[in-house]
Amino acid sequence: MKFVQVPATADDVEGHRRRHPTSAQLSALAALHRNLAMKKHARLVLRHNGFSGSSELVDALLNRVSTIASERRSRATKRIQARLGSVPQWAMRHLLAAASPSAAAGTPQGRLEQLRKTSMVSAAKSCLRHGAAGGSSFQVRLTKNPAEVGYTVTIDSNRDTYRGRFKGWAATEDHHAITAPIDWRVRVLKRGLATAGGMLTLDLHPLVGQGDIELFQAVWVSQARGYGVAVHRGVIARLGSEVFHAADAQGAIQGVTRKLKLATEPAKQRVSAYALSVEGFLARYGRYGDIPVSVEDARDTGACEYGIRSWCQAVGIDPEEGCVELSRVLDGFRTHPMVEVRRTVLHAIQACRRGGG
Template sequence: MNTMISTATMDTSPSVPLSTQLPKKVRVVTDAFRIAVTLPGGSPPTKKAIKEALRERGLKLSLLADVEAAWRELVEARKNAERNRLVRRFGRMPCRSNNHNRTSRLVLFEGTVQERLRDIRRNIVLRTYLRTYATSRRWGSEQVELVTSPTLVGVSQYQTNHRSGQWIGTSTHTVISAPENWRIRVPAELKVCDGMMTLDASPMDTPRDDVTVWQAKWIFQGRGFSVRAVDGFIAAHDGQYYHADTMAAAITGVARKARIAKQTPRDKHGARVKALRKRVAACPDRTVTKQDAYAVGACRYGVESWCNAVGLGDHESATLAEVLDGYIKHPAPEARQVILAATWDALPPPPKLNPKENSHES
């Protein structure tokens, strides 16, 4: 039986309450919850108080059991909301004090101070990972291990089989091994750099004073939910970053990337996407390859990670429309520069001023 109600058959006049037009079962539950909300939430309400509330609303006393059940559901929902708030703030559920004196506000937490600090550090790393990479949150799992040795830093994955009805699938479980002092060891600008999370970074001396280089280890996005740790160097110059296997390649790449970035106009994201749509509409079938991304200064790790994140990892080439869709999902500046470089002749150049008019205006 279809329980949906057509709005065309309902009387929307202010004189007729909406609850009287709903089915009887829905109306009973709605009225019960309305009464339960007005009752105090400390101790269970008495039947006398519930009956008085029903009489004030002009409802039947037969709703007494429904109101009691609704009150219990509301109390349980409030407890769960408070528990979730504490877990988000402290990383774990604090234990209740055994002191029943209501004047005391002392609350004891589970575990030692060191254990709670380690939980907070794990949650910081885990939240950064979940914001950066695609995960199978329903079937898989992600956990963080804090290590003290740089040789143990990395990421590992294993798969298990699960059954959903009559289908059998695989669940991906990820274990992230991060330094215990990851929050202060990795600079803020490197925590998520070019769409990749940095697990470890050590500053290095460079032959150029205007370029900063770190020997680092970052997480590379593979196909699907697969990830792996990569050792290399990250160079920073003029607000641009470049990942490479060697220090020399990182310095050369970031200098070229910064030089190309200065030639690219910067504007707001909304206007940027609108302008890119106009360019792509002029030549939607034009294709680009990864070599075009390398030509605008993007590093190999960043290009492959971005392609895997937007579903273009197994493509030898892609149309500009596909690149634009990927840019909207994952707005990497290198993808925008590829579209601009590939459509430089798509739009007519702006009209030139007449020399006579220009001299007259001056």
């Protein structure tokens, strides 16, 4: 049976409610729609090809697409390792992206453009919330005009996701539109600042540094409420392995200098805490779960305001609450284990001990 490729924008059809694809047919549909990611789109694929659009089959098709993609990555990884030997994980990700079927099609210029977009989306997904129940999408536009650089999230909904007694309920979708410099990989990624401080860096322009401090005029994106984002324009300072975001160069210099000083102060407890795994850190300090932690504790460790608020929004903590229990901070650390959070936790515990709490 010959199947048709169905775009995500196709009109909905009835399909055949009692007709289910075989395992081979499901694989054929998955191979034909390699970038399938949304339940609504999967349902359209099944119905347009004459099958039932039941939630079970939708999940089965999405799982088959994921399985095929995983198998392709595994085979590509083995070929790269056989050819190049041991490859760092970050380099492997980009080699796999370049070797992907979508990148392999078309002209060399087309493959380069696809690699640029894939790298941008990978960085965005690593630090910004995405994947709502109704589906998620990312669109990247490359530009040579710095004034056009930006990031927007559009929230939509569909009523085809849920079944059973929830049928007809609206499911949220998040659609991300990114406008990035055409040379983002050279300008940002290769400098190691793509996700500096847990936020997505969209653009960088080197400024005259101060001593060992590197300065960049930058555009970056922080997490806002829900799936929303906030775009900031300011200066990023880097000193060694520490970075600091600020509105101007002077604030960035002062912030990164203070941050590095606090991070390198000799303290046996601090060093041993940093050597722990995430689970080990949670196990050791979980017993202090009732201790109050405030935004001021994070500021006292040298964390920048943008990074503090972005991390709080990413883990569902309202920065305006004033104080939250340490247990909530540790829950957030489990999913977003930033080094600045370790410092904040240790600072809050030490402050409590000094106060006799």
